[in-house]
Amino acid sequence: MPNTLSASPASRGTPSVTDRLLTWLPTPVFQVLHGTGSTLLLLGRTLRHVPSLPRQFGRFIEQCHLIGYTTMPIVGILSFFIGSVLALQSGHAGENVGYKQFIGALVGLTMARELGPVMAAVLLAGRVGSAIAAELASMKVYQEVDALETMNIPPERMLVLPRLAAVLTMMPVLTIMADLVGWFGGAIVSKYTHFISIEPASYFANLRQYMDFSDVLNGLIKAEIFGLTVVLVCCNIGLNTRGGPREIGASVTRAVVTSLILILVLDFFVTKALM
Amino acid sequence: MSAAHSTSPLPGAAPAVGITVEGLSKRFGAFEVLRGVSFTVQPGEIFVLMGPSGSGKSVLLKHLVGLERPSSGRTTVAGLDGADPATRERVRMALVFQAGALFNSLSVYDNLALYPREHRLGNEAAIRDRVMRALQILSLENAVQKFPAELSGGMKKRVAIARALVMEPQLLLYDEPTSELDPVMSATITEIIATLRQRYQVTSIVVSHDRDLALAIADRVGILMGGELIFLGPPADLRNPTDPRVADFLNPRIDLEHPRFKHLET
Numbered sequence: 273m274p275n276t277l278s279a280s281p282a283s284r285g286t287p288s289v290t291d292r293l294l295t296w297l298p299t300p301v302f303q304v305l306h307g308t309g310s311t312l313l314l315l316g317r318t319l320r321h322v323p324s325l326p327r328q329f330g331r332f333i334e335q336c337h338l339i340g341y342t343t344m345p346i347v348g349i350l351s352f353f354i355g356s357v358l359a360l361q362s363g364h365a366g367e368n369v370g371y372k373q374f375i376g377a378l379v380g381l382t383m384a385r386e387l388g389p390v391m392a393a394v395l396l397a398g399r400v401g402s403a404i405a406a407e408l409a410s411m412k413v414y415q416e417v418d419a420l421e422t423m424n425i426p427p428e429r430m431l432v433l434p435r436l437a438a439v440l441t442m443m444p445v446l447t448i449m450a451d452l453v454g455w456f457g458g459a460i461v462s463k464y465t466h467f468i469s470i471e472p473a474s475y476f477a478n479l480r481q482y483m484d485f486s487d488v489l490n491g492l493i494k495a496e497i498f499g500l501t502v503v504l505v506c507c508n509i510g511l512n513t514r515g516g517p518r519e520i521g522a523s524v525t526r527a528v529v530t531s532l533i534l535i536l537v538l539d540f541f542v543t544k545a546l547m
Numbered sequence: 548m549s550a551a552h553s554t555s556p557l558p559g560a561a562p563a564v565g566i567t568v569e570g571l572s573k574r575f576g577a578f579e580v581l582r583g584v585s586f587t588v589q590p591g592e593i594f595v596l597m598g599p600s601g602s603g604k605s606v607l608l609k610h611l612v613g614l615e616r617p618s619s620g621r622t623t624v625a626g627l628d629g630a631d632p633a634t635r636e637r638v639r640m641a642l643v644f645q646a647g648a649l650f651n652s653l654s655v656y657d658n659l660a661l662y663p664r665e666h667r668l669g670n671e672a673a674i675r676d677r678v679m680r681a682l683q684i685l686s687l688e689n690a691v692q693k694f695p696a697e698l699s700g701g702m703k704k705r706v707a708i709a710r711a712l713v714m715e716p717q718l719l720l721y722d723e724p725t726s727e728l729d730p731v732m733s734a735t736i737t738e739i740i741a742t743l744r745q746r747y748q749v750t751s752i753v754v755s756h757d758r759d760l761a762l763a764i765a766d767r768v769g770i771l772m773g774g775e776l777i778f779l780g781p782p783a784d785l786r787n788p789t790d791p792r793v794a795d796f797l798n799p800r801i802d803l804e805h806p807r808f809k810h811l812e813t
Contacts, residue, residue, distance in 0.1 A: 423641075425661070
């Protein structure tokens with residue numbers, strides 16, 4: 273079956289030469305190229321509306337509440353146990369090798385540079401990304417997006433811009449919280465586990481000795497990139513949904529899976545770029 | 548039907564606009580939905596577009612507001628290209644969707660206030676005035692704080708019309724406004740469409756299979772079948788149609804001996 277372009281307004285007319293060439297590409301390659309292109313175009317169309325952001329203040333606050341405040345408990349719980357497990361595993365391995373005293377630095381650096389931003393982004397994709405994709409897909413299928421267009425209200429301005437601004441505001445908050453809670457979890461396990469038994473004071477002294485602000489900043493940059501990607505991908509997939517309730521479900525699944533893959537792929541390249 | 552008044556529902560309304568559809572064709576893959584459809588609609592006219600399900604009526608309507616782009620041919624609204632998004636900035640047009648397409652997360656009031664708020668058409672007091680006037684015209688004052696999920700089918704259609712009215716449209720498009728409604732509510736919606744045109748001279752295009760609606764309020768009727776316009780004329784001509792396809796569409800005979808679906812199967 274030949275590749276078909278999505279339902280974006282620009283692609284509804286007679287296929288151009290480029291469109292016809294694209295139909296000859298293998299479907300997975302076409303889907304990746306088309307998904308990347310349409311997501312970047314959505315970003316471009318959304319950025320055009322940045323000057324109108326102050327008028328979207330109410331929606332921005334609402335999205336900050338959804339993306340930030342309501343996601344905090346699960347980020348806290350998960351980060352606590354990730355920090356705890358990190359301390360436990362490194363304490364167990366370090367007991368034999370003799371680097372037990374470095375647990376503070378190990379947990380601190382791993383949380384700040386890697387697991388804090390990645391886990392916050394994974395939870396964002398699962399909890400917020402799925403909700404965004406479901407809401408926008410439902411609005412598209414039930415013609416609410418068409419209604420906005422006929423009212424000359426760009427969907428990017430009303431639906432995408434406040435979410436992008438909110439995720440860029442809230443991701444650093446979630447990541448710093450994940451880092452702090454993870455460090456705290458590691459400290460508790462280090463104190464109360466009999467084969468580790470490191471006092472919090474020496475745990476945090478070790479953490480401070482081997483860490484500086486650039487490590488935390490490194491994680492925050494990653495978090496911003498992941499957050500932007502998750503929200504853009506989920507908005508794009510939601511807004512390109514066609515069909516009925518079954519397609520809404522399929523869009524949610526696709527949005528979450530694509531986001532998770534992109535987080536891990538981008539993580540590698542961003543880590544390498546920031547080294 | 549004459550348009551007696553030209554008063555706007557709200558201050559600042561622009562005059563009604565004319566429409567042209569020239570050789571419009573639309574293809575989805577191998578399926579040709581519209582085949583060279585041409586007609587014009589005069590400013591202030593009520594044009595009813597009829598036809599069986601799947602004949603391309605709603606697709607044609609979407610071309611007029613730029614939600615679809617033609618495969619060939621063109622549409623113009625007030626002389627401007629209907630496929631050009633800039634046309635929506637210069638001509639105020641509103642589409643009343645078949646299912647209402649109300650914003651489910653917003654109350655009836657906020658659904659109506661969205662357009663003036665987003666386009667900054669006055670302060671909150673002026674917007675409230677504008678919204679309440681539109682709700683009053685449709686007798687919906689009691690539904691202000693309700694959410695779309697709490698409304699009946701007929702109320703949803705009326706709210707959708709009220710939301711369109713808040714835009715002070717120069718062109719008002721209705722997609723199946725009387726479908727899924729009981730006969731009394733269908734008659735009510737028909738009366739509303741006629742009243743809005745009569746009072747405010749808005750150009751109205753109504754997509755419907757409702758014969759009673761077409762005969763009662765249309766200035767002209769078009770019948771679309773298989774993507775082609777097979778009839779275009781005043782509603783009076785529908786009473787004694789010469790084309791057997793038009794006659795069969797308007798007065799389908801129920802024949803239990805030779806049911807239609809048997810013919811469709813072969």
